Amino acid sequence: MADINRQILLVSRPQGAASTDNFSLVEAPLAPLADGELRVRNHYLSLDPYMRGRMSDAKSYATPQPLNEVMIGGTVGEVVESKHPKFAVGDKVVGVLGWQEFGVSDGRGLQKVDDTHVPLSAYLGPVGMPGVTAWYGLNRIITPKAGETVVVSAASGAVGSVVGQLAKLAGARAVGIAGGAEKCRYVVETLGFDACVDYKAGKLYDDLKAATPDGVDGYFENVGGEILDVTLARMNAFGRIAVCGMIANYDSEPIPLKRPGTILTQRLLVQGFIVTEHLDVWPEALKQLGTLVAQKRLQYRETVAQGLESAPEAFLGMLKGRNFGKQLVKLI
């Protein structure tokens, strides 16, 4: 076994757009374990939009990532050394061990997972936080009825892809918004959405209108900005908007919402949420999502960057929509 751990630290906060200069790769010796600890060899890192928020120290829902510490992030891996009574070498675990090859844990926040029927990496995607995020926003905020229309932005992404597929399973019409013809084709042909609108095609309102002939009853918001304005204009009375992310705002000045009065005229429910604040739903959601993945009734796609050193570039690319499906970094 290696005796050196490679880690990526956050070393500065972005002024405007995030850049690779905000990160630094360092090496550190593996320290001996104390009693009650275990060591995990991380197989995959998860890269997620929420991390952009942690890089800033503006008022937000989460405490900022401290400078000069290992960048936060979800991980899956294998126990390689254990002085913990409940974990044995060879156990597969999902946790939040950050951007590093090896992580040490006292077991808190670490879950053993079974990769017999569900691939290990899926625990960072459809059977992990992105999947539960989709599940919560759809089932607890949008609550679609059969025949209603549900729209989701970033539809080919880790969260959006699950939102639309669950909406279809609930009997709703699922319409995606994604960037580029290739992503849209995937959303319709592989994920089974009823329609997908390419926001890069330059006629977002007309295309969304054509894709939602009966208006929009539920909207799962991952993007914000113009996409939110346009979708708001298609909302039916008593529509529900689950606000999960506003990636368009992360690198820039806040983008105003053009017509807030629509919330009143259409009597909309708009609810922001963070899935880690709703831990009560995780067991039920993960059970359903794991079953659907094992039965291959829930499709997903991954973009895998190779090696820890690729994480910053892959993360910045994801913020710009260069990934296609769940963005991972493979470490082994």
Add this chain to the structure above:
Amino acid sequence: MADINRQILLVSRPQGAASTDNFSLVEAPLAPLADGELRVRNHYLSLDPYMRGRMSDAKSYATPQPLNEVMIGGTVGEVVESKHPKFAVGDKVVGVLGWQEFGVSDGRGLQKVDDTHVPLSAYLGPVGMPGVTAWYGLNRIITPKAGETVVVSAASGAVGSVVGQLAKLAGARAVGIAGGAEKCRYVVETLGFDACVDYKAGKLYDDLKAATPDGVDGYFENVGGEILDVTLARMNAFGRIAVCGMIANYDSEPIPLKRPGTILTQRLLVQGFIVTEHLDVWPEALKQLGTLVAQKRLQYRETVAQGLESAPEAFLGMLKGRNFGKQLVKLI
């Protein structure tokens, strides 16, 4: 009894700001009643912000007021003639008979009311639609807990005044926003709010911050525009915003919401509503409100314009905040 009815019709739709030119006063003979009909002499007309929306034919929650017909509006009055088995001459009734001195009804939408302990005009205010609007937004959307802070805009108005008093009764800190020192003094000294911010004083954010040292948990929105932006910036995590009106938008182009991302970062619930779509709560709400008014535990104030011909001017003044409390027109 008079045999002429005076009525105000909507004769054109506003282009930009509404004006008295949009209305016309006409006279019409009183037609004989058919079987099952009754005639009401209206004592008071209610003037309400929602009427501005009805004057336009833009997509909204309500069908537009038809041109060249009697302007819609709530009324209280007395039955002066009846061929209806359930209404007798002398009955006091509240209904929606519009901007006219006499109204004919088949009894639908008309409620007999008791003015022994509650003044007749109060059925257009705290014990009528404005009161129930306040009750619904506060109790069904904001759901204040003791010790929380509730802010309401247009705090001296028919709805806002009830919101803050009900919030106080629920054990919350009530903070109003109103235009001018006199209204603010009334909100604190007469209505019993904990604080009131004068938005005309030119330092809205600083004053609101000082009045809400623990942030804002619930916001009852009647105004929109800058007041919404500023209050949003004070919202605590898991805050609730009941969107009842956006009077700042009614005469103008839509005013953008500057920082929609706050809905996510603070995990806010934002809910637009129209009280007439929640008829199930009316009996409970009216019973509570009527009891509070009869016991003089709920204060309210009226601005009364004299005579039907004063209605258009009084209505336009209300849209500009010139009224102080519930705007009525006294017809008798």
